[in-house]
Structure formats: structure tokens, C-alpha cells
Amino acid sequence: MNESVFAFMDEDAKKEIRRTLLKAVAIPGYTVPFASREMPVARGWGTGGLQITLSLLLKRDCIKVIDQGCDGSVNAVNIRDFIASVSGVKQTFSTREATIIQTRHRIPEHKLAEGQILVFQVPYPEVLTTVEPDTEKQKQMHADSDYSKLWVLLYEDTSQFGDSRISNRYPVEVEDHYVMDPSPIPKYDIPRLNNSPALLLFGAGREKRIYAIPPYTKVEPLKFSDRPFKVETFAGKRCGRCGADNVFLDEVRQGTTSLYFCSDTEYCDSILTEQGDVTGNTESE
Amino acid sequence: MSYVAIKGGIEAIKSSKELFRRLLQGTEPMAAKDVSRRFPFACDRIMAEGALYSEKLAARAMLRSGGDLLEAAFYLRAHRSTCRRLGEAEPVAGGELRLLRRISSAFKDIEGGQILGPSCDYVIRLFRSRLQQEKSSPVTGEADPIYSPSAVESLRQRDQVLVLGNREKSPFDVTRSFPLPPYPRSALMQVMARGESGSMLAFAYTSMRGYGDVHPTIGDLRIGMAEICFAHPFTGGKVKIGEIRATFCETVGSFQRDPRDGRLRLSTGFGFCLGHNETRAISMSILDLAMHHRGYSVGGMDIAANPEIVIHHIDGIESMGFTNHFKLPHYVTFQADLHVYENARKESDE
Numbered sequence: 143m144n145e146s147v148f149a150f151m152d153e154d155a156k157k158e159i160r161r162t163l164l165k166a167v168a169i170p171g172y173t174v175p176f177a178s179r180e181m182p183v184a185r186g187w188g189t190g191g192l193q194i195t196l197s198l199l200l201k202r203d204c205i206k207v208i209d210q211g212c213d214g215s216v217n218a219v220n221i222r223d224f225i226a227s228v229s230g231v232k233q234t235f236s237t238r239e240a241t242i243i244q245t246r247h248r249i250p251e252h253k254l255a256e257g258q259i260l261v262f263q264v265p266y267p268e269v270l271t272t273v274e275p276d277t278e279k280q281k282q283m284h285a286d287s288d289y290s291k292l293w294v295l296l297y298e299d300t301s302q303f304g305d306s307r308i309s310n311r312y313p314v315e316v317e318d319h320y321v322m323d324p325s326p327i328p329k330y331d332i333p334r335l336n337n338s339p340a341l342l343l344f345g346a347g348r349e350k351r352i353y354a355i356p357p358y359t360k361v362e363p364l365k366f367s368d369r370p371f372k373v374e375t376f377a378g379k380r381c382g383r384c385g386a387d388n389v390f391l392d393e394v395r396q397g398t399t400s401l402y403f404c405s406d407t408e409y410c411d412s413i414l415t416e417q418g419d420v421t422g423n424t425e426s427e
Numbered sequence: 428m429s430y431v432a433i434k435g436g437i438e439a440i441k442s443s444k445e446l447f448r449r450l451l452q453g454t455e456p457m458a459a460k461d462v463s464r465r466f467p468f469a470c471d472r473i474m475a476e477g478a479l480y481s482e483k484l485a486a487r488a489m490l491r492s493g494g495d496l497l498e499a500a501f502y503l504r505a506h507r508s509t510c511r512r513l514g515e516a517e518p519v520a521g522g523e524l525r526l527l528r529r530i531s532s533a534f535k536d537i538e539g540g541q542i543l544g545p546s547c548d549y550v551i552r553l554f555r556s557r558l559q560q561e562k563s564s565p566v567t568g569e570a571d572p573i574y575s576p577s578a579v580e581s582l583r584q585r586d587q588v589l590v591l592g593n594r595e596k597s598p599f600d601v602t603r604s605f606p607l608p609p610y611p612r613s614a615l616m617q618v619m620a621r622g623e624s625g626s627m628l629a630f631a632y633t634s635m636r637g638y639g640d641v642h643p644t645i646g647d648l649r650i651g652m653a654e655i656c657f658a659h660p661f662t663g664g665k666v667k668i669g670e671i672r673a674t675f676c677e678t679v680g681s682f683q684r685d686p687r688d689g690r691l692r693l694s695t696g697f698g699f700c701l702g703h704n705e706t707r708a709i710s711m712s713i714l715d716l717a718m719h720h721r722g723y724s725v726g727g728m729d730i731a732a733n734p735e736i737v738i739h740h741i742d743g744i745e746s747m748g749f750t751n752h753f754k755l756p757h758y759v760t761f762q763a764d765l766h767v768y769e770n771a772r773k774e775s776d777e
Contacts (some may be wrong), residue, residue: 307681396538
């Protein structure tokens, strides 16, 4: 490898990905195929997100990487170290300070701002896979806006279990047109995709697709009009560390009892800092 | 080429074997022990697919086959046929593994802790990289052996796991008789424990990628050492006869209606193999999950959920043998094929 290449990939590869991104932004929710390069981390570990991040990086960027909401999670640390080592850009845990945030399975709790980019790592870019595995048929169904099989699945689940059995990767309709897979974020994060001031980019390295939700786009979960969309609630539970009760919590089981902590560790740290608890032992580290 | 050449096979075979031997001649002889140390994953794969736990024989097989892992596993399988079956060892529970590594992707923090142990998961795969020039840091580990129950236990304690019914008094042994459908789960387990890693990975991947509906969460994945105990033939008491390296994986799937009481419970899959091979153990647990919890499969093309497909097609020794048998002379059958073809063509041309 030529160590002097900024951000690992050759300039042509980055340009190709940026062009794919432009198309994706122009057709919100549509999955655009791209020639996914081999990354030095394994497929399925965030190579799609990584390629987007690397192709967008500028020297002045400030990068944050989270996995399950946590900056200190092993995969997040590994990817952030890699990005920093090949580009030399500034790293941060702070959601507010970051210009590009690469994420797996969460949207940060702090509201994102205009100008920020959130890059999602995506295992299954095709929302129809669950009901139709054949790629050619999927393409036709998208062209016809034929999402009847998803509606049938939703109906079958609702009739048997009172609600959809989909816990994450909940299908969303983008700007009244394409239905897309929002990556495995919990239902809690689904309403937070709607009307986002930040640019949301989605990269699936193994499946070789890129898609996007531009800022201030309408994003709605697929649901029957007479059924409410129920997100995970943690009624009566609060973070055992910072006390937050309005966030997504991780459950830690000890025998038959459970403790709860903020899934977004940087949010947790920032609450503690505001409360004046400066122990220095931040969860993120 | 004439028939004479074909009949002159004895000399040709002798020379061919000699050429193969020469092909594998190294600059220096390599000790089997060195092979075990340098290539533990190759040796573990040979033991698992060869269905025989012997580090020494695996290393020898590796040398004998020039690193062709299937061929090496074949040596162990052949050797097995010379060994008597003495009986069944005592079952080993996952919680009894002396842990080298143990992770759960289901829960952030688990009883006993996440133990990364030795793993190449977070290695940046570049020949030259600044990241790989990390100074070796001293590993501070607990000297005491670590044992811990599976992280799936917390779900079991809350009665959240669907337990499959079991009518088998003792595990099936496919090496003594091959079952007819419906295949006992233990027979499927045994075939998978001996299955070819790549085949199992491919079938499991069909299920997780699109042709099936298994999107599992790894409840507990562990590698460690398991003590093997056997009932003493005279005293009947439990005796430790050795220790094996093993990989254990429990995955959690979607919830299902439990046929026992109609309540909803989570389905789980189990994978286990001799030696360290995480990809293989995860693949096995996914196949187990797919085959025994078919309720919500969509599309009707879920081949990984079909025990008939899995049980007959994942054995590497069998599929490799049959694939290579096409190199044998087929003069007679091909002659017959040609006759049929020529007649048909004559008929069709007219």
C-alpha cells in the first residue's frame, strides 16, 4: 500500500463513490449500485460506511465513529483508528463537534445539525429481501412501487401478534416514494430520520449499494393508518449512570435483575459533565 | 492414445506418487509439532472435519497433503475406520469450557464479562500498515482459569427460550447407521460438527442473506478447553481422559409460538466444533436455527432450512471424493452416452 495516499482509497475510487452518492442524494431512498472495494477490515464490519466516509473526508474534517451508540466499542475504536491513521483527520467523541459521524445501529441522542453527515453501516440495503430474495424481481417491484408483500407481512404479524415482529431495520417510506431499509437502528430512532437537518448516507459494502436521505426529507415508517407506530419505551427506567430517562437504554442483566445505561455513551458523558461530575472516568474511554 | 497406455497404469501411478512426494519436498524437514504451533487453525479444521481429535495426526496429515485441508481431513477420517468405538463420553456443557475467549453480541455487559482473548477480528488486513507497527503490549490476564455460564442463561432463567422436545435417549451416531427422515437433531448436529467449513458457511449465508429468514444474534460465542470424561469400564466412575480445544456458539433467533403451551418464546440455535473455528460454529448454529424453526420462513426457497439439503451436502470428504471421481475413466458410460446422443440427433435431424 502507498502510505502517502490520503484516506486509503485511490482518487478514482473515491470519485466514483462520490458520484454514486450524488445520484443517491438526487433519488432519496433509491439504492444505487457501486463497485465496492475490498477494505482491510472484513465484509460485514462496516466496509460500506467506511468507503463513504473515506471518499468524503477532507483534511479539516473531524470524525466520530460509534457502534451501538458507543465510541469505545471495539469495532468503533478499530474503524476510527484506521480512518485517523490513513487520513490524519481529527477524532472526537463529541456528536456536536464531529463533521462526519459513522455509525452502526444508532443515531446519536444529541440532535444533529445542518452541515453534519451521518454515515450508516448497512448489512441489508434491500428492504424487500425479507419478502422477495430475487434481485431482478425486487427491482421491478421498486419500479412499480409495489410494496404489497411488505404490507401482507405487516398484516400477518399484526393479526397474529398485535404488531409487526420487525424490531429493527423497520421499513420506511422516503418522500412518499421509495420504501427503504434504514439499517438496523431500533424503532426508537426511526422517527428521528424524518426531517433531519443532517445528511444521512447509507453504505452496504458486501451488497454493493449506496443510498441516501437528503436533509429535511420526509421519512415515515410503513404502518397501517389505524395502528400507531410503537417505539421501544423504557417507562420507569433510567440510566444507572447519568439518570437520563428519555433516551435509548442498554440493558445489563445480572442473574434475574437488570440494570440500564445510556446506549449513547457520549450523551451520557455530556449529561454528567453538565451535572458537574468531573470524575474523568468517562464510559466512552 | 491406445488401450495399452491405460493398462500400463501400474508404472504410471508409481511415478505419479513419486512426483507428488517430490512436489512437497521442502528445503528442511518440518516437525509435526511445529505445524501444530504455526498453523493451529489449519490443524483445528482438519480435526473438526476429520472428526478426530488428535493434534499429532492432524499435523502429520497437513504435511502429508501439502496443506490441502480437505485431503488432510480425509486422512483422519480414514484413520478413524481403524479405531474401535468404545462408547459415549460424558456430555460437556458450554459453561464447563475453561475460557480463552468469550463474547456476546446480545448484551453489552454479561455475567463473567466479555473476554476478547486471542482473535484476528480487529486486525487491519494490510501487509504493511502503520497500525500493525503497534508496539507489543504486555498482556495482563488473570492467571486463574475462567468459567462462566452461557449469556443465553439469563434468557432461560426468565423462561424466554423455546426448548425443543427431545425423544432421543442417547445421541445418534451417523458413523454406525445413517438415519432416515425425519432426521434426529443429534444426527444433524453430528453431521454438521463434521461438515466442511466452507459448505456450511455457504448454506448458512443463503439463509442470512436472503433465502431464509434467520437474522440471528450471537448470544454466546466461546472458545476454550473442555475436559472429556468417560465412565471407567470396570469401576463405572467418571475419569478424565483428556482435554480438547473447542468452539461453542449459541445464537438467538426470532420468537416462535411454543407448541408446549402456546406461549411466545425465543428460538435458539447451537453450534459446536472441535478446535477453534468461530465462522464454522456460527454457521452451524444458524443452520440449526433455520432447520428447527421454520415457522416464518418466506419465499419457499429457504434451502438452509431443509435438513434433506444440509445432511446430504455438507460433508467435505464425501463431496470432495465424488467431485474428484469424475477424473476416473468413464469410457464405457461416455461411449453409451454418445450412442444415445447420436441416435437422438439422427432422429431429430430427420
